Amino acid sequence: MKLILDSENEWGFFVDPKTFDIFTIDNDIPDSSLVIVKEKEYIEDIDRTVIQTSYGIVDKNKFITKNKKEISKLMSEACSKFILARDTLPPKVKVEKELQEDKPAQLAFMLSNYDIFHLKISSTMLDGLNPFERIQDIIGNETQKLTLYDREDKWKIEYAKSSRATCKSCGLKIEKGTVRIGEPYYFDQYLNYRWHHEKCIFWSRLEIKQLENLEQLEKEDKKRIESYF
Numbered sequence: 001m002k003l004i005l006d007s008e009n010e011w012g013f014f015v016d017p018k019t020f021d022i023f024t025i026d027n028d029i030p031d032s033s034l035v036i037v038k039e040k041e042y043i044e045d046i047d048r049t050v051i052q053t054s055y056g057i058v059d060k061n062k063f064i065t066k067n068k069k070e071i072s073k074l075m076s077e078a079c080s081k082f083i084l085a086r087d088t089l090p091p092k093v094k095v096e097k098e099l100q101e102d103k104p105a106q107l108a109f110m111l112s113n114y115d116i117f118h119l120k121i122s123s124t125m126l127d128g129l130n131p132f133e134r135i136q137d138i139i140g141n142e143t144q145k146l147t148l149y150d151r152e153d154k155w156k157i158e159y160a161k162s163s164r165a166t167c168k169s170c171g172l173k174i175e176k177g178t179v180r181i182g183e184p185y186y187f188d189q190y191l192n193y194r195w196h197h198e199k200c201i202f203w204s205r206l207e208i209k210q211l212e213n214l215e216q217l218e219k220e221d222k223k224r225i226e227s228y229f
């Protein structure tokens with residue numbers, strides 16, 4: 001089937017459950033594909049663009065909406081079949097939690113840094129094979145263990161685009177056009193920023209290499225910020 005997206009604000013992927021190959025949604029999506037659609041939305045109240053994700057499968061040429069849990073379950077089943085057929089883990093699938101005897105294996109399918117699906121492989125799914133032994137065999141001594149959020153997220157520095165955001169240190173407004181500093185944090189796996197006034201930052205906590213975007217500031221502002229380090 002063909003899924004028509006709003007090209008400016010929507011994009012997405014589909015996964016072939018047999019191969020775990022990932023495609024972008026600009027082609028026909030075959031039956032039984034697992035579909036992930038992202039939508040960008042600006043929310044004025046919090047002065048932030050958020051990304052909404054929806055999930056589904058294609059069945060008999062129709063799109064059927066699923067939630068993330070349902071999709072993860074379908075991926076777990078597809079992953080088990082992949083392991084049985086090919087004797088290896090599918091691409092982008094890694095062990096998420098240390099394998100334990102007599103317990104389902106907990107794996108993760110990492111479509112991107114922001115789209116991580118938690119998979120649970122039970123022995124029933126592996127036709128009665130013990131997932132601990134089976135997966136231990138496959139990964140051997142290789143360190144296939146996944147480290148979530150192992151990127152070093154940078155703090156962001158920029159001029160406030162509006163006066164709507166408040167400083168998370170002092171609670172006062174950050175005036176439009178003044179320098180604001182964004183502290184990175186994760187919400188529902190998405191990278192977000194908590195904004196602070198320049199004067200409200202404990203600069204000694206930071207290293208200059210942790211700052212993103214410094215080059216974009218006016219010369220004077222850049223010089224002043226650099227002097228804090």
Ligand SMILES: [Zn+2]
Binds near residue numbers: 167168197199200
């Ligand atoms: Zn402040």
